[in-house]
Each structure stands twice: as structure tokens, then as C-alpha cells.
Amino acid sequence: xxxxxxxxxxxxxxxxxxxxxxxxxxxxxxxxxxxxxxxxxxxxxxxxxxxxxxxxxxxxxxxxxxxxxxxxxxxxxxxxxxxxxxxxxxxxxxxxxxxxxxxxxxxxxxxxxxx
Amino acid sequence: xxxxxxxxxxxxxxxxxxxxxxxxxxxxxxxxxxxxxxxxxxxxxxxxxxxxxxxxxxxxxxxxxxxxxxxxxxxxxxxxxxxxxxxxxxxxxxxxxxxxxxxxxxxxxxx
Numbered sequence: 001x002x003x004x005x006x007x008x009x010x011x012x013x014x015x016x017x018x019x020x021x022x023x024x025x026x027x028x029x030x031x032x033x034x035x036x037x038x039x040x041x042x043x044x045x046x047x048x049x050x051x052x053x054x055x056x057x058x059x060x061x062x063x064x065x066x067x068x069x070x071x072x073x074x075x076x077x078x079x080x081x082x083x084x085x086x087x088x089x090x091x092x093x094x095x096x097x098x099x100x101x102x103x104x105x106x107x108x109x110x111x112x113x114x115x
Numbered sequence: 116x117x118x119x120x121x122x123x124x125x126x127x128x129x130x131x132x133x134x135x136x137x138x139x140x141x142x143x144x145x146x147x148x149x150x151x152x153x154x155x156x157x158x159x160x161x162x163x164x165x166x167x168x169x170x171x172x173x174x175x176x177x178x179x180x181x182x183x184x185x186x187x188x189x190x191x192x193x194x195x196x197x198x199x200x201x202x203x204x205x206x207x208x209x210x211x212x213x214x215x216x217x218x219x220x221x222x223x224x225x226x
Contacts (some may be wrong), residue, residue: 031212033212035216041219042216042217043205043216045214045215056213059213091157093214103163104148106157108156109157
């Protein structure tokens with residue numbers, strides 16, 4: 001039973017390019033959360049998605065960032081026109097039912113470096 | 116403002132000693148969770164304690180929750196060098212399961 005998968009594990013982009021981060025939740029999980037971790041800090045919530053729906057995007061910057069979780073395939077976090085301040089580790093987590101009493105399982109993260 | 120705040124920020128102990136980390140939060144919660152993160156790696160879930168629970172054990176881990184003081188503590192007994200990592204508390208205050216993380220405590224266990 002594979003855990004949460006994220007790819008790529010490391011991503012280097014130049015300023016102005018686009019970054020696409022992928023997250024495949026655990027088998028059977030239909031709820032995905034994205035978090036961002038800046039160096040030496042804790043994780044900050046970005047967005048919560050269910051299949052084909054964005055449920056809570058209160059932590060997502062209004063510009064340049066978007067997320068989706070299609071009916072088939074992984075969840076995608078997309079950052080357009082990246083800037084140096086986007087350099088961070090991006091983690092996704094999944095859970096089965098969306099109940100707040102359930103444990104979220106985290107992926108290994110994608111470390112984005114913007115040159 | 117930060118929901119979860121942890122102290123100490125850094126802790127250095129000898130192998131075999133106990134390590135205690137504290138977490139305070141501001142709003143009412145559904146549950147509080149502790150995670151471990153090794154340097155440059157992902158998060159490993161350690162333990163979840165619900166708002167109606169006061170204490171929970173898992174192996175060498177003991178977590179307490181005091182909702183009147185809005186605080187939690189994580190105790191690692193008989194620490195090992197392999198326990199060296201950053202430890203984060205995370206609170207769930209919503210009905211969507213989103214977690215609010217503290218800044219973390221960096222634990223170093225010297226062999």
C-alpha cells in the first residue's frame with residue numbers, strides 16, 4: 001500500500017517560469033491538502049481539495065497559484081511566473097473521509113528552488 | 116497570528132534522557148497532532164489527541180492536552196540519537212481537517 005507520492009522531489013526553476021507539483025494521494029483517499037514550508041519554519045496550509053472540487057483555498061496566494069484535483073490523476077499545484085520567494089518545500093497530505101478526527105498522511109515533499 | 120507555538124525552539128540532551136516539548140494554541144480545537152520531521156525530509160505522524168482526551172501514550176511517547184490552558188506537551192522518554200529531528204504540533208480547529216502548525220522544536224540527542 002503505497003503512501004502519498006509527490007513528484008518531482010526537487011525542482012529548479014528560473015524566475016518567471018512555471019512550476020508544476022504533483023501529488024498522488026494514498027489509495028482510496030479522496031481528500032488532498034497542500035502545505036508550504038519556508039526554511040526554518042513550520043508548515044502553512046494552502047488549499048484543501050476533494051475530487052474535482054476546491055473546498056478551502058484560504059491559504060493560497062491570490063495571484064499566480066492554482067490547484068486542482070481532477071477525477072482521474074494526481075492533484076496538481078501550479079505556480080506561474082515563479083519568484084525567489086516561492087522557494088520552499090511543498091507538501092501534500094491526504095486522508096480518507098475528511099473527518100477532522102482522521103490522520104493526515106504526508107508525502108515526502110517537493111523542494112522548489114527558484115534561481 | 117500563529118495558532119500553535121512551541122517551546123523550546125531548540126533542545127539538546129544526552130541519549131537516555133527524557134525530552135519534553137510544549138505547544139500552546141489560541142482557539143478551540145477538534146484535535147491536536149504531533150509530527151516529526153527529519154532534516155530535509157517529509158513529516159511522520161506521531162500521535163493524535165482529541166479535544167476530549169487528556170493523555171495519550173504510544174511507545175516512548177506521551178502526549179498531554181490541557182484545553183483549559185490551551186496547551187499540549189510531548190514527552191519522549193529514554194531518548195535515542197535517532198530521535199534527533201524537528202517536532203511540530205498541529206491543531207485542527209475547522210470542520211475541513213486543515214491543520215495549523217507550530218514553528219517546531221528542534222531536538223538534538225547526543226550519543
